[in-house]
Amino acid sequence: MTPAPVDTVGVIGAGAVGQTVAATLLASNLPGRLLVVSRVWDQAAALAADLDDMRHTTASRARVEACEAEALAHCTAVVVAVRAAFTNTSTANVRMAGATANAPAIRTLATSLRGYQGTVLVVTNPVDLMTRLFAENSGCPRVYGIGSNLDSARYRLTLARLLNVPATAVRGHVIGEHGDGAVVCASSTTVNGTPADVPLTEVRTELRTRPQRISAGVGRTRSGPAGAVLSTLRKALGLADGTEELTCHHRGDWLGIPLHFTSGQPRACPPALNADEDAQLTATTTKLRAAYQTLGHPAPPPTSLETT
Numbered sequence: 001m002t003p004a005p006v007d008t009v010g011v012i013g014a015g016a017v018g019q020t021v022a023a024t025l026l027a028s029n030l031p032g033r034l035l036v037v038s039r040v041w042d043q044a045a046a047l048a049a050d051l052d053d054m055r056h057t058t059a060s061r062a063r064v065e066a067c068e069a070e071a072l073a074h075c076t077a078v079v080v081a082v083r084a085a086f087t088n089t090s091t092a093n094v095r096m097a098g099a100t101a102n103a104p105a106i107r108t109l110a111t112s113l114r115g116y117q118g119t120v121l122v123v124t125n126p127v128d129l130m131t132r133l134f135a136e137n138s139g140c141p142r143v144y145g146i147g148s149n150l151d152s153a154r155y156r157l158t159l160a161r162l163l164n165v166p167a168t169a170v171r172g173h174v175i176g177e178h179g180d181g182a183v184v185c186a187s188s189t190t191v192n193g194t195p196a197d198v199p200l201t202e203v204r205t206e207l208r209t210r211p212q213r214i215s216a217g218v219g220r221t222r223s224g225p226a227g228a229v230l231s232t233l234r235k236a237l238g239l240a241d242g243t244e245e246l247t248c249h250h251r252g253d254w255l256g257i258p259l260h261f262t263s264g265q266p267r268a269c270p271p272a273l274n275a276d277e278d279a280q281l282t283a284t285t286t287k288l289r290a291a292y293q294t295l296g297h298p299a300p301p302p303t304s305l306e307t308t
């Protein structure tokens with residue numbers, strides 16, 4: 001059966017990630033209409049004009065418009081890629097440092113999208129906390145965070161390079177936190193279907209330094225997350241079946257785990273863990289829960305997304 005064409009996708013945030021996500025979506029021909037929102041109206045309007053130029057030269061089907069967040073209520077999907085202005089001086093738990101600064105914007109946007117029934121992909125860091133914050137303040141039933149799937153992509157690429165095999169031969173996940181509490185699921189990783197001997201120290205070093213190198217070289221990471229958004233939207237909107245590692249509500253907590261989408265419906269597929277990985281995931285879950293409490297959120301309404 002041919003999947004139904006996706007109608008409108010909204011992108012909130014017109015910075016490095018928002019721009020790249022929007023251009024990627026336009027070039028992919030996924031949406032029929034693309035709405036862009038930013039805190040600064042002129043920025044959203046400028047991005048819409050730039051994308052319209054691209055639409056014309058690439059003969060993309062998507063019409064592009066700038067709008068306010070409230071106008072996103074009828075979108076098929078919304079991507080949240082905002083970042084409040086703050087100076088990040090942290091050298092450890094770097095993404096976590098944005099929690100206090102970004103939380104008010106996420107709460108405000110969640111409130112303006114209360115009752116929204118489409119798919120929401122949160123990119124804003126710390127993504128595991130901001131995804132939960134958005135879900136609990138909006139009551140939206142389908143809210144996922146982009147983070148662990150970018151880590152997983154980087155893991156598979158790194159392992160392929162270290163073992164001198166094609167990346168497509170590697171199956172393996174990084175779960176938990178998109179940050180210092182990321183858990184590399186080495187014990188369940190395979191190469192060409194055979195358990196892999198994972199050089200964990202090298203892998204962890206690359207996962208830690210790769211985003212730093214990208215940011216140092218080109219200012220911000222942007223193409224990696226944009227690719228993860230596109231790949232996830234295809235699965236979440238039922239255009240393709242497959243697995244993405246996403247932050248979601250799982251057994252009472254919000255953390256990154258593999259979700260398998262079939263016709264747009266998610267099913268959690270947590271990988272088998274050895275004792276070390278299990279202990280790391282427990283520590284990460286405790287860390288995320290405690291960090292969320294520090295945001296001082298109001299009592300959440302129940303959400304209906306419980307992946308089991």
Ligand SMILES: NC(=O)c1ccc[n+]([C@@H]2O[C@H](COP(=O)([O-])OP(=O)(O)OC[C@H]3O[C@@H](n4cnc5c(N)ncnc54)[C@H](O)[C@@H]3O)[C@@H](O)[C@H]2O)c1
Nearest residue numbers: 013014015016017038039082083105123124125146220225
């Ligand atoms: N999860 C991931 O894998 C991943 C990867 C890369 C970046 N990120 C995160 O994505 C976020 C965006 O990064 P960036 O580099 O694009 O930042 P940026 O500073 O370049 O752009 C941020 C944009 O958000 C807009 N904005 C701020 N507050 C807003 C609000 N309340 N409403 C609407 N728009 C608002 C700004 O005007 C700006 O356009 C950051 O939190 C970053 O850490 C996540």
